[in-house]
Amino acid sequence: MSASGAVTGPEPAADRPHMPGYGIRDADEGGGLLPWSWAVERLRAARNFWLCTVRPDGRPHAMPVWGAWSGEALMFSSSVPSRKMVNLRANPQVVVTTEEAENPVVIEGRAEIVTEPGALQRFIDLVNAKYATGYRVDFLDPVVNATVAVRPQRAFGLRQGDFTGSPTRWSFGT
Template sequence: MGYTDAPEGWWREFVAARPRTGKLAVVRADGSPHVTPVWVDVDGSSIVFTTHVESVKGKAILRDGRISLCLDDEEPPYAFVTLSGKAEVDDDPEQVTYWAGRLGARYMGADRANEYAARNGVPGEVVVRLRNPKVVAKVDVAD
């Protein structure tokens, strides 16, 4: 068994297929790495998540903007996608509420969308978007 490159654009289908927790990597102010889980969704050629500006990841993104995000299957057949690039931050309250609800529905069920929109669509929370990321996507293949 080994990995092979996934087809072009495959990452969108992989991320959208089911909720997988993304592992987000950022660089702290002292240069050390920081990895944290995030809920993500696909919007066209972008990947989207939310965070609070006072969190470690929020501060790092606002300061530097470079991020890397990995999503994977932890059971056979193994596959993963790593997305990297410069994050864009949007603090528009309507966008924050929309994405907080959409992510809540995706990970916790449609019946909880309004709950998550209210809980996470608050001042200080922002939408983070990675447009047209650099992609490394691999799928497991049998030898």
């Protein structure tokens, strides 16, 4: 991870998503494709995120969560027996979105439980700085509170002020 919080390595591939009926312009028209750094700024700044999981019976489940962008993944924690964690154990494919609908970032990825002590400490440091909390790393005891990382496989973003000329889809090759 770089100091800016960007994904290390090559930038994700960007293209225009298929959005029939919305008058979306070609990738080189309007504002053009958004850089990944635009999405990272919003992931870092968002206070709340919407997490969308699938229940074992196939019904959708959406819940708000606090989260922090680690530079490689959107991370959050949740009580081990919570509905979202039950869902993630059955199906780790998730969607996470920023709360702002006018300039959204939507991540599709696979949720992974994090237990490595250094990663837990990094997450606690990010949460404490972002939310002005004073949690200690023992708050993330994996028996009680699962820590989850969602690394993007695909992401989507657009600027409300350039609705037809900014929609961008990023692919991470995973």
